[in-house]
Amino acid sequence: MARHAFRFAPSPNGLLHLGHAYSALLNWRMAKAEDARFLVRIEDTDITRCTIAHAAQILDDLAWLGLGWEEPVRVQSEHFADYEENISRLWAMDAVYPCFCSRKESLAHAREEKDPDGVPLYGGTCRNLSRDEAERRIAAGEQYGWRLKASGDTALWGDAVIAKPRVGSWYHIAVVTDDHLQGITHVVRGKDIEAATPLHIKLQKLLGFATPLYTHHDLIRDEAGDKLSKSAGSPSLLSLRQNGVTAEKVRAELGFG
Incomplete structure (x- = not known):
């Protein structure tokens, strides 16, 4: 029987903060407890925002925390x-x-209902285009995204966009593909991504992939109760390191002492 596998998959569009550290440490600890594989994946399909420097810093920060991973x-x-x-x-x-x-x-043609992110559901304008017409427009160089036809558990998203090739947005199809190719058996991630799980499970079923066991952990929040985020300027692990904070202190603060 193949060993279980966990993964931590950050995007290098900024520096890691304590919320990332918690998720990485949790996956690493759960993998150790089960004598499972622990992998790190760099999710950098958005080439307009992700950088090689941030990817290198992510790996350096994880090593500083004391994590080891499969190469x-x-x-x-x-x-x-x-x-x-x-x-x-x-x-x-x-x-x-x-x-x-x-x-x-x-x-302009959206439905009244909104998806879990608060965006009005797509009205279906392109859903009934003929294949010939769609192929002609793709060949002509028009920008487009791929939408998954809604049904069952994915209805709350409407016809969700699962990839936008021209802008480097591939999250839903990429994460499902990579989890399959890497043999990931346990996906442990924050509750902020929980609503996307039905989309991922549907894609797995359509493509004939095994569905991992999903766990969604609580988020690390600041003193105001807001979740930590790159966009909000939450203190990075790099800044903590530069200010003399030790990895041991970070681990202890997050419950991994």
């Missing part, structure tokens, strides 16, 4: 062909379709 580290920007292949499989089975609507057009 090689999978870097998503090196594997676009894997994601494109699975999009093609989904299109062949009529589970997805290309959507050429701009954000403004999508909102």
Whole structure:
């Protein structure tokens, strides 16, 4: 029987903060408890925001925390062909379709209901385009995203966008593809991503992939009760290190002393 596998998969569009440290340490500890594999994956498909420098700093911060992981580290920007292949499989089975609507057009024809992120559900303008018409528009160079046709547990998202090739947004299809290829059996991530899990499970079923065991942990919050985030300028691990905070203190503060 194959060993269980856990992973920590940050995006190098900024520096790690204590919330990332908690998630990484939790996955690492759970993997050790089960004598399982622990992997690190760099999710850098958004090439406009992710940098090599941030990716290198992430690995340095994780090593500073005392974590070890299985090599090689999978870097998503090196594997676009894997994601494109699975999009093609989904299109062949009529589970997805290309959507050429701009954000403004999508909102103009949106439904009244909203998805878990608070965005009005897509009105379905491109859902019934013929394959010939869709292929013609793709060949003509129009920008588009791939939408997953909603059904069952994914209805709360409507026809969710699972990839936008032109802007490097591949999260949903990439994470499902990589978890499969890397043999991930346990996905342990924050509750802020919990609503996306039905989308991932549906993609796994469509593609014939095994579904990992999902666990969604509480988020680390600041004194005001807000979750830590890069966009909010939460203190980074690098800044803590530069101010003399030790890895032992960080681990103890997060409950991993």
